[in-house]
Amino acid sequence: MKLIQSGSGELIQPLDMDAFRAWNREKPKALVDKRMTEAEAINKFVRDGDYIGTELYGSVRCPMSLVSEIVRQGVKDLRIAGQGVLELDLLLAAGLVKALDITYIGLEVYGVSNCLRREVESGRVEKVVDWSNAAIAWRFKAAAMGVPFIPVRSMLGTDTLKYSAAKVVECPFTGDPICLVPALVLDVGLVHVHRVDKYGNAQIDGISGFATELARASRRLLISAEEIVDTDVIRDQPDRTIIPYYLVDAVIEAPYGAHPGEMCYRYTRDEDQIREWVQASKDQRTTRDYIEKYIYSVKDHQGYLDLVGRKNLDALERGAGHEQ
Amino acid sequence: MNNKTHSYNEGDLEEYNPAELLICTASRLMADNTTAFIGTGVPMLAASLAQKMHAPNLVAIFEFGGTGAILEELPTAVGGENTFHRALAASGICDIVEAAQRGFIEYGFLGGAQIDPYGNLNSTVIGDYARPKVRLPGSGGGNDVGSHCWQTIAIMRHDRKRFIEKLDFITTPGYLTGPGAREAAGLPPGTGPYRVVTNLGVLGYHPESKRMMLLATQPEVSIEQVLDHTAFDLLLAEEVKKSDPPAQEELRILRNEVDKDRLYI
Numbered sequence: 001m002k003l004i005q006s007g008s009g010e011l012i013q014p015l016d017m018d019a020f021r022a023w024n025r026e027k028p029k030a031l032v033d034k035r036m037t038e039a040e041a042i043n044k045f046v047r048d049g050d051y052i053g054t055e056l057y058g059s060v061r062c063p064m065s066l067v068s069e070i071v072r073q074g075v076k077d078l079r080i081a082g083q084g085v086l087e088l089d090l091l092l093a094a095g096l097v098k099a100l101d102i103t104y105i106g107l108e109v110y111g112v113s114n115c116l117r118r119e120v121e122s123g124r125v126e127k128v129v130d131w132s133n134a135a136i137a138w139r140f141k142a143a144a145m146g147v148p149f150i151p152v153r154s155m156l157g158t159d160t161l162k163y164s165a166a167k168v169v170e171c172p173f174t175g176d177p178i179c180l181v182p183a184l185v186l187d188v189g190l191v192h193v194h195r196v197d198k199y200g201n202a203q204i205d206g207i208s209g210f211a212t213e214l215a216r217a218s219r220r221l222l223i224s225a226e227e228i229v230d231t232d233v234i235r236d237q238p239d240r241t242i243i244p245y246y247l248v249d250a251v252i253e254a255p256y257g258a259h260p261g262e263m264c265y266r267y268t269r270d271e272d273q274i275r276e277w278v279q280a281s282k283d284q285r286t287t288r289d290y291i292e293k294y295i296y297s298v299k300d301h302q303g304y305l306d307l308v309g310r311k312n313l314d315a316l317e318r319g320a321g322h323e324q
Numbered sequence: 325m326n327n328k329t330h331s332y333n334e335g336d337l338e339e340y341n342p343a344e345l346l347i348c349t350a351s352r353l354m355a356d357n358t359t360a361f362i363g364t365g366v367p368m369l370a371a372s373l374a375q376k377m378h379a380p381n382l383v384a385i386f387e388f389g390g391t392g393a394i395l396e397e398l399p400t401a402v403g404g405e406n407t408f409h410r411a412l413a414a415s416g417i418c419d420i421v422e423a424a425q426r427g428f429i430e431y432g433f434l435g436g437a438q439i440d441p442y443g444n445l446n447s448t449v450i451g452d453y454a455r456p457k458v459r460l461p462g463s464g465g466g467n468d469v470g471s472h473c474w475q476t477i478a479i480m481r482h483d484r485k486r487f488i489e490k491l492d493f494i495t496t497p498g499y500l501t502g503p504g505a506r507e508a509a510g511l512p513p514g515t516g517p518y519r520v521v522t523n524l525g526v527l528g529y530h531p532e533s534k535r536m537m538l539l540a541t542q543p544e545v546s547i548e549q550v551l552d553h554t555a556f557d558l559l560l561a562e563e564v565k566k567s568d569p570p571a572q573e574e575l576r577i578l579r580n581e582v583d584k585d586r587l588y589i
Binding site (some may be wrong): 054056057059060061083085102103104105106108109112113116117120121129130131132133134135137138141149152153154155156157158160163168176177178179206207208209210211212213236262264265268269271320 | 364365387388389390400401402403404405407408414415416417418421425444448455456457458459460461462463464465466467468471472473493494495496497500505506508509510511512587588
């Protein structure tokens with residue numbers, strides 16, 4: 001295959017699909033109880049310097065209780081795949097991010113991310129490599145397929161490709177230029193779901209974002225869930241299981257685990273809380289105050305929920321559409 | 325887009341603000357029984373308005389998996405519950421972008437901080453990439469929409485800082501460097517920018533040179549004003565038309581149904 005162009009970006013996570021196979025061979029295949037707390041899961045499975053990924057993104061079905069625990073424990077020098085809003089803002093604000101494969105980090109309707117601006121413009125984030133949104137999802141898909149790359153028709157002709165770590169080759173079948181995106185295997189994947197059993201069989205309601213791909217692209221996978229259900233509930237509708245237990249290392253019960261983001265059919269996003277963050281994130285001092293108040297000063301996720309208050313959470317539940 | 329000032333009073337349907345003008349103009353470009361890749365903000369409002377006006381079977385497609393939602397309430401996020409409210413399917417990002425890559429999505433809506441004469445867009449950095457003056461959010465789905473949808477429509481505020489000859493960074497492909505450049509780069513033939521909707525006008529592209537061309541001015545905007553607010557040489561259509569102002573019915577639906585909480589307008 002003739003190489004036409006190489007993106008100048010660094011491959012932040014080295015590529016070794018045989019090592020991934022070997023790793024997966026060693027993962028326990030027994031049905032064992034994997035329930036633990038956020039603190040136990042982060043302490044056991046997330047290390048300084050790890051390459052991590054979260055799903056879906058900050059304001060929608062995002063594992064916020066796990067991300068908060070990473071901040072609480074101060075796991076640092078993280079490398080991150082970035083489709084994010086509040087969750088990556090928090091990690092950036094806490095100064096825990098060393099390198100980014102970025103597609104979008106912003107505050108959606110509230111505009112650009114102040115934390116991203118501060119951390120990247122100052123050079124505190126040492127490496128930034130840009131990709132399109134689908135390119136990152138497809139990189140997970142390549143890893144999920146167990147192959148080193150997949151050919152795609154995104155990014156061609158642009159600076160997004162020029163500064164990425166993708167390559168353009170002449171297609172050996174058609175002769176046309178085609179973009180190859182390298183597989184992205186995460187050290188740790190974090191996914192929040194509607195229900196899971198104690199072994200890790202996980203089900204999501206509504207759109208599945210890139211959970212299917214990210215879960216299969218993770219060496220270690222932490223699943224937080226609105227509720228932990230009996231395995232019989234899973235067996236009643238096995239077609240709904242998009243993440244089977246053998247992919248999963250830890251199961252964490254986290255009601256309102258996506259707060260202040262939304263969890264479809266269960267609760268809406270907490271606009272007041274999101275606005276409080278948007279406002280706080282504008283200035284470094286108020287950013288620190290926010291993190292102090294909502295993360296460092298509370299013991300765990302339950303402590304955070306107590307601070308937000310039952311009344312506020314109930315109101316969010318009433319705002320959500322319901323499945324039945 | 326702008327919830328600070330309203331240039332109209334309650335019940336006064338003659339007046340409208342710039343956000344309402346953009347939404348109504350974009351909405352009219354959305355045809356019934358077509359597929360459209362929709363992002364949050366103006367495209368969402370325009371799609372909702374189109375469904376309630378002339379395009380009840382406009383199939384709105386959202387990046388993270390929503391296909392065919394009935395846009396009754398405004399999503400504030402492209403993965404939010406409202407992006408698959410009473411939808412036809414709820415899948416995931418690979419399914420959606422792969423559908424676009426296979427040629428299933430006709431229209432794609434885009435935004436950006438800067439646009440050039442060939443419709444290329446920048447939403448990544450202002451200044452040098454290695455040490456940016458402003459680090460913007462990045463491509464998100466923009467590059468994918470601009471690569472795979474048959475026809476893209478950019479929605480922008482119109483000024484000399486945004487409409488510039490050379491971008492600091494090409495995030496999303498327009499016609500790249502001109503005729504044939506997309507195909508040479510390997511992008512699907514027959515795709516590319518179709519319209520730019522701004523607060524000053526509606527723009528298209530010259531069929532041969534692929535450079536941006538003024539097709540119509542917004543109400544009470546002169547051709548000179550558009551040229552003054554564009555920092556590159558803008559072509560003029562043989563006959564530059566006048567866009568119709570938002571109709572009373574459009575404004576009524578927009579204010580009373582589409583965005584009754586006035587999140588954007």
